[in-house]
Amino acid sequence: MQNLIRSVDWRRRLALLLVLACAVASCAPVVRPMGPPVAPPALTQDALIAADGAVLPMQSWLPRGRPKAVLLGLHGFNDYANAFAMPAPWWAERGIATYAWDQRGFGAAPDRGYWPGRETLSADLRAAVRAVRARHPDVPLFLLGVSMGGAVIMNALAERPIEGIDGAILVAPAVWGRRHMNALERSALWLLSHTMPWLTLSGRGLDIVASDNIAMLRALGRDPKIIKETRADAIRGLVNLMDAAFAAAPRLDGIPLLVAYGSRDEIVPTAPIVVVMRRLRRSEGVRLALYDSGYHMLLRDVAAEIVWRDIAAWVGDRGATLPSGAERQARALLAREHAAAD
16 A cells, blocks of 8 residues: 555656646747848838848937948847937037947837847847948948847857957946856746746846936836836846857957946946956957946946047047046956955
């Protein structure tokens, strides 16, 4: 009888494990990648038409006459092209054009709220470069990635060179991957994304300050294009991208880079940024800038014009000293971290 009871218990446990396995399989993280290519990418007046025909809303801020440089902007997680609405007119007044599109899953782009996958984000970036380069064939073209956008650029550059660009600017790049999370954070991410990928989460109650520009933050809170409740599997997708971006740093040789970070950033921790800065510093043509008063939204902070001016100066001359002196602050940070490690 005891053996029979044990046999029944074993069978029940097996059945429970099978049910759980089926539940996990049926609730796998959802990724909405691009479809097969149907035509070369193209620009319209207000959209990037991707290779698979997807219409990605595009905004542009253009100077009068021929631009002396072009910035191609990639927004951050849950944001959209409007992320550049503050600095872009300022740059336009100084002869620099800015283009930015709603990346898939964000803003008014298709599959809002769903993660498109790293490969799709990279493919759309390359498509945007080709389309903008075709419109401005003889003008220096620079990528400008904010947070997640910076991670997209790093991942794409590590995959293979992006033809047609003259450099890239990474503003508070999202490089906070799994290796900088604790075991509880990693476990919770896996569990939620594999059992309840549809569950939406928000940042309410986390007491994180993204910027000191309170009026701007309140406007974002009222903006219907900003995603405020995020699917668990989309967060997993972002973390996968951040892992890839962190690992990509040693492979970003041969292209001019400007990396900007704020000392008061509460979104991307200092530790992974310092590691990335150290790895990038070994590459020729890399400039590192640290802003003591800067938060995560460096381009939209109260003192953001300091960063705008540095970017404009770097675009005009990759060898010139940044007007703000932020490079000295970056060197000091790396020196402090090195001394602390010793």
